[in-house]
Amino acid sequence: KRRRxxxxxxxxxxxxxxxxxxxxxGGKKGSESQGATGDTSGSSRGNGTGTSDGPSSSxxxxxxxPARAGSPLTAAAMRKSDGGLDLRLYFLDRDNRLVxxxxxxxxxxxxxxxxxxxxxxxxxxxxxxxxxxxxxxxVWATQMRPQTELFYTGSGTRLLGVxxxxxxxxxxxxxxxxxxxxxxxxxxxxxxxWPWLVHQDATGALVHVRNNPPANLEPGAVWGAAGINVTAxxxxxxxxxxxxxxxxxxxxxxxxxxxxxxxxxxxxxAMSRLNGSDSSLNAPLSFPTTLPVINVPDxxxxxxxxxxxxxxxxxxxxxxxxxxxx
Ligand SMILES: *[C@@H]1O[C@H](CO)[C@@H](O)[C@H](O)[C@H]1NC(C)=O
Ligand SMILES: *[C@@H]1O[C@H](CO)[C@@H](O)[C@H](O)[C@H]1NC(C)=O
Ligand SMILES: *[C@@H]1O[C@H](CO)[C@@H](O)[C@H](O)[C@H]1NC(C)=O
Ligand SMILES: *[C@@H]1O[C@H](CO)[C@@H](O)[C@H](O)[C@H]1NC(C)=O
Numbered sequence: 001k002r003r004r005x006x007x008x009x010x011x012x013x014x015x016x017x018x019x020x021x022x023x024x025x026g027g028k029k030g031s032e033s034q035g036a037t038g039d040t041s042g043s044s045r046g047n048g049t050g051t052s053d054g055p056s057s058s059x060x061x062x063x064x065x066p067a068r069a070g071s072p073l074t075a076a077a078m079r080k081s082d083g084g085l086d087l088r089l090y091f092l093d094r095d096n097r098l099v100x101x102x103x104x105x106x107x108x109x110x111x112x113x114x115x116x117x118x119x120x121x122x123x124x125x126x127x128x129x130x131x132x133x134x135x136x137x138x139v140w141a142t143q144m145r146p147q148t149e150l151f152y153t154g155s156g157t158r159l160l161g162v163x164x165x166x167x168x169x170x171x172x173x174x175x176x177x178x179x180x181x182x183x184x185x186x187x188x189x190x191x192x193x194w195p196w197l198v199h200q201d202a203t204g205a206l207v208h209v210r211n212n213p214p215a216n217l218e219p220g221a222v223w224g225a226a227g228i229n230v231t232a233x234x235x236x237x238x239x240x241x242x243x244x245x246x247x248x249x250x251x252x253x254x255x256x257x258x259x260x261x262x263x264x265x266x267x268x269x270a271m272s273r274l275n276g277s278d279s280s281l282n283a284p285l286s287f288p289t290t291l292p293v294i295n296v297p298d299x300x301x302x303x304x305x306x307x308x309x310x311x312x313x314x315x316x317x318x319x320x321x322x323x324x325x326x
Contacts, residue, residue: 076088076137087105093122096128098131101119126154132188138195150164160174191238195217205230206238206260208272215251217248237300239321241306244283257319261302265296286309300324304321305319306319306320
């Protein structure tokens with residue numbers, strides 16, 4: 001039963017992405033241009049980019065830009081109060097500039113439209129041909145319902161971010177992480193589940209980044225980073241999931257799991273401290289961190305998601321991992 005569920009979800013994801021790219025490649029008219037400037041004044045979260053070179057795209061465009069072959073993809077989705085689903089897909093266009101497409105599944109289709117997907121267009125960023133992407137959502141108070149955070153590497157291997165929030169003006173802004181000045185290893189992938197982000201340094205060690213440390217659940221323009229005592233294959237892909245259905249445990253203590261490829265080529269997982277000295281946040285683990293022996297081709301794509309277990313008093317999740325086999 002679980003296997004069927006997994007396949008069903010995988011098919012939905014593939015269909016959704018295919019539809020998105022079909023819309024992009026089919027040259028569907030863009031819905032609007034984004035007046036984003038990267039100016040973050042007036043936002044409690046925003047901050048200047050802190051970089052001296054200019055963004056690679058200073059003139060947002062509504063012209064549909066086909067995705068570049070081999071572009072990284074990252075998506076974020078959230079259920080809306082009207083029951084519809086809001087899907088956001090981010091990728092690089094043929095000029096290696098960051099673009100996004102979005103779909104409101106309840107939006108009435110205009111004549112001639114065959115899918116809900118619309119181009120959001122380019123937005124200012126420091127993207128480069130080898131930029132890595134990881135999108136995640138913040139749900140907080142009324143201002144962030146939700147706010148999508150797109151983390152990416154650019155301008156060298158700088159760790160950068162862009163906020164997408166319809167409640168702010170402009171709706172797309174550079175994130176405060178730009179001002180921190182952290183860099184990743186040159187082959188690092190990115191994975192994120194708010195308030196956490198994981199990347200890899202040049203030695204292969206995995207590093208996690210937290211918004212508003214040590215355990216403040218309210219989003220803020222403060223960031224912390226620490227090694228997690230895991231050394232992975234250099235250039236491993238990363239996938240990150242919440243390891244609990246309770247956000248207080250995820251945000252407050254570190255209840256996430258990150259899947260990666262070990263130096264022995266095996267699919268591996270590290271789970272952060274769901275059981276620790278803060279016993280109020282302790283919880284039985286959802287799954288063991290010793291996986292069956294699965295050898296994957298070097299740097300093979302990895303994706304993962306978790307689903308809450310129905311009526312589970314311990315708020316555990318079931319985890320599903322997708323990877324490309326050799
Ligand atoms: C905001 O950016 C400025 C200038 O780059 C920097 O000095 C400051 O530390 C940043 N603040 C935060 C909270 O990131
Ligand atoms: C780091 O990992 C090693 C090997 O798994 C382990 O022996 C060591 O205790 C860990 N150190 C910390 C501080 O967790
Ligand atoms: C989530 O976990 C926290 C910390 O253990 C607990 O206080 C809270 O009641 C939990 N929330 C729900 C909805 O169970
Ligand atoms: C984690 O903590 C909970 C509650 O204290 C406990 O019941 C559970 O056995 C612990 N799990 C592990 C793997 O240590």
